[in-house]
Amino acid sequence: MGNENLTLLTDFYELTMMQGYFKNNTNDTVIFDVFYRTNPSGSGYSICAGLDQVMDYIKNIRFSQEDIAYLASLNMFDKDFLDYLVDFRFTGDIYAVPEGTVIFPMEPIVKVIAPIIEAQLVETAILNIINHQSLIATKASRVCYAAQGDGVMEFGLRRAQGPDAGTLGARAAVIGGCIGTSNVLAAKQYGMPVLGTHAHSWIMSFEDELTAFRTYADLYPDNATLLVDTYDTLRSGVPNAITVFKELKESGTMPKKYGIRLDSGDLAYLSKKARKMLDAAGFHDATIVASSDLDEYLIDSLKTQGAAIDSWGVGTNLITSKDCPAFGGVYKLAAIEKEGTFIPKIKLSENQWKITNPGNKKVYRIYDKESGKIKADLITMSYETYSEENPLKLFDPMATWKKTYLKAGTYSLRELLVPIFIDGKCVYESPAVMDIREYCQQELNTLWDETRRLVNPHDVYVDLSNELFQLKNQLLDNLNVNGHN
Amino acid sequence: MGNENLTLLTDFYELTMMQGYFKNNTNDTVIFDVFYRTNPSGSGYSICAGLDQVMDYIKNIRFSQEDIAYLASLNMFDKDFLDYLVDFRFTGDIYAVPEGTVIFPMEPIVKVIAPIIEAQLVETAILNIINHQSLIATKASRVCYAAQGDGVMEFGLRRAQGPDAGTLGARAAVIGGCIGTSNVLAAKQYGMPVLGTHAHSWIMSFEDELTAFRTYADLYPDNATLLVDTYDTLRSGVPNAITVFKELKESGTMPKKYGIRLDSGDLAYLSKKARKMLDAAGFHDATIVASSDLDEYLIDSLKTQGAAIDSWGVGTNLITSKDCPAFGGVYKLAAIEKEGTFIPKIKLSENQWKITNPGNKKVYRIYDKESGKIKADLITMSYETYSEENPLKLFDPMATWKKTYLKAGTYSLRELLVPIFIDGKCVYESPAVMDIREYCQQELNTLWDETRRLVNPHDVYVDLSNELFQLKNQLLDNLNVNGHN
Numbered sequence A, B: 001m002g003n004e005n006l007t008l009l010t011d012f013y014e015l016t017m018m019q020g021y022f023k024n025n026t027n028d029t030v031i032f033d034v035f036y037r038t039n040p041s042g043s044g045y046s047i048c049a050g051l052d053q054v055m056d057y058i059k060n061i062r063f064s065q066e067d068i069a070y071l072a073s074l075n076m077f078d079k080d081f082l083d084y085l086v087d088f089r090f091t092g093d094i095y096a097v098p099e100g101t102v103i104f105p106m107e108p109i110v111k112v113i114a115p116i117i118e119a120q121l122v123e124t125a126i127l128n129i130i131n132h133q134s135l136i137a138t139k140a141s142r143v144c145y146a147a148q149g150d151g152v153m154e155f156g157l158r159r160a161q162g163p164d165a166g167t168l169g170a171r172a173a174v175i176g177g178c179i180g181t182s183n184v185l186a187a188k189q190y191g192m193p194v195l196g197t198h199a200h201s202w203i204m205s206f207e208d209e210l211t212a213f214r215t216y217a218d219l220y221p222d223n224a225t226l227l228v229d230t231y232d233t234l235r236s237g238v239p240n241a242i243t244v245f246k247e248l249k250e251s252g253t254m255p256k257k258y259g260i261r262l263d264s265g266d267l268a269y270l271s272k273k274a275r276k277m278l279d280a281a282g283f284h285d286a287t288i289v290a291s292s293d294l295d296e297y298l299i300d301s302l303k304t305q306g307a308a309i310d311s312w313g314v315g316t317n318l319i320t321s322k323d324c325p326a327f328g329g330v331y332k333l334a335a336i337e338k339e340g341t342f343i344p345k346i347k348l349s350e351n352q353w354k355i356t357n358p359g360n361k362k363v364y365r366i367y368d369k370e371s372g373k374i375k376a377d378l379i380t381m382s383y384e385t386y387s388e389e390n391p392l393k394l395f396d397p398m399a400t401w402k403k404t405y406l407k408a409g410t411y412s413l414r415e416l417l418v419p420i421f422i423d424g425k426c427v428y429e430s431p432a433v434m435d436i437r438e439y440c441q442q443e444l445n446t447l448w449d450e451t452r453r454l455v456n457p458h459d460v461y462v463d464l465s466n467e468l469f470q471l472k473n474q475l476l477d478n479l480n481v482n483g484h485n
Helices: A012-023 A051-059 A065-073 A079-086 A116-121 A123-146 A163-175 A184-190 A200-204 A209-219 A233-250 A267-280 A296-304 A433-444 A466-481 B012-023 B051-059 B065-073 B079-086 B116-121 B123-146 B163-175 B184-190 B200-204 B209-219 B233-250 B267-280 B296-304 B433-444 B466-481
Strands: A029-035 A093-096 A110-115 A151-154 A223-227 A257-262 A287-291 A311-314 A330-338 A341-344 A361-368 A374-381 A392-395 A403-406 A411-415 A418-422 A461-464 B029-035 B093-096 B110-115 B151-154 B223-227 B257-262 B287-291 B311-314 B330-338 B341-344 B361-368 B374-381 B392-395 B403-406 B411-415 B418-422 B461-464
Touching: A012 A079, A012 A116, A012 B184, A012 B200, A012 B209, A029 A116, A029 A123, A051 A093, A051 A123, A051 A418, A065 A079, A110 A116, A110 A123, A116 A123, A123 A151, A123 A163, A123 A296, A123 A330, A123 A433, A123 B163, A151 A163, A163 A184, A163 A433, A163 B123, A163 B163, A184 B012, A200 A209, A200 A223, A200 B012, A200 B330, A209 A223, A209 A233, A209 B012, A223 A233, A233 A257, A233 A267, A257 A267, A267 A287, A267 A296, A330 B200, A374 A392, A374 A403, A374 A466, A392 A461, A461 A466, B012 B079, B012 B116, B029 B116, B029 B123, B051 B093, B051 B123, B051 B418, B065 B079, B110 B116, B110 B123, B116 B123, B123 B151, B123 B163, B123 B296, B123 B330, B123 B433, B151 B163, B163 B184, B163 B433, B200 B209, B200 B223, B209 B223, B209 B233, B223 B233, B233 B257, B233 B267, B257 B267, B267 B287, B267 B296, B374 B392, B374 B403, B374 B466, B392 B461, B461 B466
Parallel strands: A151 A311, A223 A257, A257 A287, A287 A311, A374 A461, B151 B311, B223 B257, B257 B287, B287 B311, B374 B461
Antiparallel strands: A029 A110, A029 A330, A093 A110, A093 A418, A330 A341, A361 A374, A361 A411, A392 A403, B029 B110, B029 B330, B093 B110, B093 B418, B330 B341, B361 B374, B361 B411, B392 B403
16 A cells, blocks of 8 residues: 555565576566466456556656665675666566457467566566456456446445555456446546445434435435335335435426435345336336346346346455456566577476467457457467468467468458557557547457357467467477477 | 555545535444454454554545545535545544454454544445455465465465555465565565565576576575476476585585475475485475465365475465455444434344344453363443453353353453544554564464364354343344334
8 A cells, every 4th residue: 555666566586586687697688478378257358457557667667775775684685786776777668458458368468578687577566467457357348248238337445455456456347348436546546437325324324214315315416326225125215215206206306317226135026126116106217226246147147037227336246356366467488689689488388288489479360351350369470470461371279270261351450469668668658547448348349249258158269370380389399309408 | 556545445425425414414423343244265263454554544534635626526525515524534433353363253343433424434445454454364374274384475466456465465464374475565564574586487598497596596595495397397307406406515505495496287296206306315404395376275185195395385366365355344333322322223134144233342252261262252232341250151142042151260351352543543553564473373373273174164152242132132123113214
């Protein structure tokens, strides 16, 4: 809480390695890729988020005198290295996928090209920020998908994993599709709609529920959304709300926005009953808001049951991504520059799909021209160029006999990674959060329904170019011949 | 990130209710209790944490000019209320359980006594902070229990839910029993040991593994813990590590602390094989550190399998409390002062165990005098006094025929809630984190083994005094008679 300077927000081994490179006079330029291996929550895609905070972090990297004094106190760092840290700045290049973009496993979403001492420092904070916000943006997009166009409000601050998780989480939730948040600080900081009316304690602080409702409606003439489950939803809450709505109508002060909020009990049953009661009293345009430990599966089930709910407040399960509270982004060395050439590097693993993709790479997204939907992503070497004018042959890197031929004119191409920092200078301007949200909605429209569905979605292909595929196999062969270097 | 002023870290409805009370000239003193209903991760207990950050938050509550301008821009708040916020301070009392204390469901762990406008504002931030840190401290205590006295290191920053979750989470993890963290910022900020050596990228940045190991051992003569799984653990990593250890021994520069770290593969098999290889080479005191998606169940299983692991690095599953990423602390109205007397309030629910405990309360912990272990907790009215000199009769509030009689002299009593703020002034000094950790270890020793075990632990009784039990039933009866007010 209250850390403007996040320079020390890093794992200790980054600093011991940095000193190691420094002492060893090793400061070759390297390439690190951020990518992830599995979509969270069984999703068919993820949403990338957090870049704006990564930019802030990179711009503000400075070891303060206090930081350096602390490091000196550990008796692990020599004076020459600590002196070097005084003027330490990030001087490299960063390429990244814009926030709100749909992403898939194994493709680089951030690429850092920098002297190894710098590239090593920034690993942990970049992963922390991107992992967190991508997780919550992805979860929010699933919850909003289940709500089928109804408004979903982010209500999770009290159960978020600390202040940042609440505030940056609300930002990510809005990017992923929420219409707003209850978190005032997040709304102020990121220019997002702020939402909410009253709690049970409001009702309980009055002698009776009717007086509490009346007082609230009187104070807020624009929005009388009344919380009806403090005592008994159908026998007390809804009848009292209807009484107040009648009084407002009679006095000619009916608010534009009014209705009830259900926060407990059987939401399917209660919403249908309450709808009937409101309709019978002539309040057809009263909205019914529901909250109560909701997630995408419960909302989907309530929709299937015909629940009469118009908008949704989602807390704990969204702000923590409860069924999958971590996004597995990793930061892996892809190449080291020696005498002006990038030497590709590969990390072995017992699991074939865990082996990294070597070299300096870029990512093309391939769209079906007619529908605008994503056909596949293609990871290529950075020196390769592809043109929509030519036919394109794709193959599955795990099962190379699976091939797809795309005719020229039937597909379009887009490069996903855009420059964010060049030579340490920020060259990218982050859009406003509500604009990122809008862009994210368009991005989600490029997915086929089969990829968006909540359970057992269709996987989008992420293919390797023939050049990259050959390089990867060659490096693997060499490693085996050389007995693992 | 970077919010020194957390005053707006609140749900919007707190502010609309605050204005409601203000406009309605209602600012009675009220009592709110923070309590929770279920221990996370199937635990038999929880560890309370986060109080120091709550204290910082309460002390620093100030609506800045910028905050007030933002609220004004929403067109929901009147000038008189916004003017009132300019000098707004917290003027009430707060009682809380000290950090590191073992706690159980349903008992108040924080009690706020303040004018309702103030008590309402602080709800969300108090819950956010206490929920997060109590969650992680509890999880850490479980992981450390499984490790049976081996050191457990907190390594989760890159997968934490944002910067605060990493840093405050590391604080909570150390309170719960971890010996240190890899998070440099957290270690600096909270005076905790910082730990770590090198990553795979260090190994990969050299021509070969042996050179990478040699260079590292040469640079850090105090701790040669070498990461051995970059290429092939048993065929390359461990033999190369042994080569380096032999060289160090021959040159008379053997570090006090040395060994290997396993970060992938079958940890039971690899650790036993590696142990044999190290022993055969005469390196009996080389330590084996393991990391790789560990949690309390995996560590417990590795222990059962006789894995030769001496210390443990735990990341994602601890820092997110992956199997249960939210602590369900709530903030419920317990009483409202009218003409100098607290009128108890109760919140109904369809579920009997979700009904709140009314009135101004305190909590006694009852210890078995002989063993020092906890016998039960007893929630009483604040005006009641109990003495160890008298016999004590306890009964189960859900099954009142279950009774326990304690003879005088066989038990001891302790009041759990201590004053933190009185009339808005902080009267409590937080111990250093490493001292809270020490206290927490003592606290855990007051639990019976049956309550500490990981699966199906024995629940500790949290009983109500007869006075409180009668009051609760009387309020419930009244509510039923009056048709829910």
